[in-house]
Amino acid sequence: MSDAVLTHGAHAPASTRLQHHFDTMAQQKEAVTLGMWVFLVTEIMFFGGMFAAYLIYRMWYYQGFVAASRELDLVLGGINTVVLIGSSLTVALGVHAAQTGKKQQTVNYLLLTGVLGLAFLVIKYFEYSSKFDLHAAHHGASMIRLFPGAGIFEVTGEYAGIASQMRIFMVLYFALTGMHALHMIIGIGILAVITRMAMKGEFTPHWYAPVEIFGLYWHFVDIVWIFLFPLLYLVNRHG
Amino acid sequence: MNSRMDAHAHHADLGHEHVTPLGVYFGIFGALMALTAITVGVAWVNLGSLNILVALGVALVKASLVVLYFMHLKYSSKLTWIVVASGLFWMMILFGITMADYLTRGWMISPTILH
């Protein structure tokens, strides 16, 4: 056991990245990785609350959910799904590049991830703004504006009877995708910092933890979307 | 054995960390694309109450691929597995016990109310 005793200040491999309260780089990496996984568990519970609400209201208001879901733009939603899964691939490739010491590749993949993330948000913006619009001559003379704010939400014609149900769906749609988008914005911000670090050559095969941990966060945001897509866009596209 | 001694014994050289082959990443991406296509395609087929199960089932498979391979859970410690499992389990508790209320609404009414 004697070699396990360390006096303060002496570390086995000297590394400028080793924080003073850790004994080894391995311990630091394990701690930091565990920290991110625990944080992701909090995110599971955070989104879980909204999913619980969705579950209940879908059970109660299936008709309204179907109608409102069909008003969502499946093409844009589908493109966004491909874009986001693609960005998961690029960030995984970026981690791989950092792991194997390829600086330029790391930077490229991280930049690509950021571009895909921004593309996602731009498409989202177009989707959101379309909900403000009036769709005249839509669904047999019913007019639909689906932003749920008081005074803006308008459902007439054949859907008037289930307007409240549709509105609940739209509130959940905006809450879920809005929270998701917020997480993406924060993610892109962090990505910018990490990309900058990569450009300055700060990552080596012995220290690339920030890239890997950012990757974990980014993949999680992707996984949330993997569930949001069918639950919001594909409630019922048949019949 | 405690964590610090584990760290010494098993991770003395960080280069022993698992590096996933690139082919695996591209393969998983392909699978995810295929599964997305299936998700969209199946939505147009009327399977009645099975639709939601299929949709969620496919999403679960996609999510598992991302967690296991992109997030390296497959090569992570037992503790990490427990952490992930706990998160999912707790979300299930939230859903499940809340549903215990909602699913029993409209069940047998208490006799006294009928008077």
Add this chain to the structure above:
Amino acid sequence: MPSRHYLNHPTGFKSWLLTTDHKRIALLYLFSITAFFFLGGMFALLVRLQLLSPAGALMTADAYNRAFTMHGVIMVFFFLVPSIPATLGNFLVPLMVGAKDLAFPRINLLSWYIYVVGGIFAIGSLIGGGVDTGWTFYTPFSSMSSNSRVLTGAIGVFISGFSSILTGLNFIVTIHRMRAPGLTWFRLPLFIWAHYATSLIMILGTPVIAITILLLAFERVLRVGIFDPKIGGDPVLFQHLFWFYSHPAVYIMVLPGMGVISELIAAFSRKNVFGYSFVAFSSLAIAVIGFLVWGHHMFVAGETPYAALLFSIISYLVAVPSAVKTFNWTATLYKGSISYQTPMLYAFGFIGLFLVGGLTGLFLAAVGLDIHVHDTYFVVAHFHYIMVGGTLMAYLGGIHYWWPKITGKLYPEGWSKLSALIIFLGFNLTFFPQFIVGYLGMPRRYAVYPPEFQVWNVLSTAGATILGVGYLFPMVYLTWSWFKGKPAGDNPWDAKGLEWETTSPPPTFNFDRTPVVTEATHMYGHPEEVKVV
């Protein structure tokens, strides 16, 4: 006292506000938590003054609603939830596991700043007139009708939740990954087990109230949402989501207190806690089972009788691990060498008062009985017995026990014993009458009440006055002892534990050499003790 320690080096304002030393952060928390305690206490005083007379001459019903709401919001979110973990936990967790700091020192500092910002929003809501919904923020009143500063208050609570999450995250990673060589899980002090279990709750529960408050805020701002019955929303859904966190939250509040009590009982009977592993596992059991009972707050809210039945049965189950602890503490005393210093007095107080609070919880868990006493003072008395008679007593006991370690000074034992007595008597006079008047039917959150309840209310207010005075005493003598107290020495209690193996106050990096542990760190009455190499 060592010449150089964490308090006097480094010096300067910035070195405190930008510190990453867990011990300094613990003191930052201690200072801000105490401030909020007195703010929350002011509101309690207003409530008790109003209730002196049945017709309520002091304030309007609207003002009263704000008074009890602010009392609840401040005490729950800004005092009780962080109290022991953010002060004693932050200070002791690294010391007890033999580490130089928590796993993420900068995140620790961030958690304090987040807490402060949340607190600023809470004070902001206060300045704007306060919140009047009750600390439970029930919809649709809070989202659609209330004219008070709901949004500001809710944002304050939302933000403070992140402080809690980060603290829990830090503790979990530290306890898993930073234990000293040889310190296996079953050699850990019970204080650590309690804080580990608490951290699990913080991680798994707090995010749910975060999203719930966010949804409430959206509904209030957008004037439309998912909790408003007028558009098909379900107010009971809000309650499900709210209590999913807020019930486990009460275990966030009491578990650390139980951890403190385990340490105090052992130290002041000079005996190991009876049934160590049972007590350790009971902390985990409380954390887990505590997540399954939230519907017992909603027996009359509109959940189905079947759900109520389920929640009731499990609520009985959650009492079992708490009972295990209480029996084991009592068994620890048997044939122990007991001394009656102030921390032990608080520990005795805890055991008795927590017993009353816990047993009355079983009354409430019975659906048939709860229908009659729900929303009466019986409930109020129940949770104050646990929160104040339990958690607050444990907090004070812990503060006194570790004060010499934290400050390097001894507090005056005579004054502290007197204060403990005043607090104990004041507490019982305040809250026992509330069991009676609640059982007799007096509703809670009412600014006026039928005259036949007055005598109980007068007794309660008298008790509250005594209790308030009792709390002022430690403020004074502890502050005095900081400057003028006798030097404490490394281990004034001759207690067992890694924290007592270092100086009082400890050096910035806790240990001059990393301890190597060959035995449980907290063992009393064993010839082979901790070897610090």
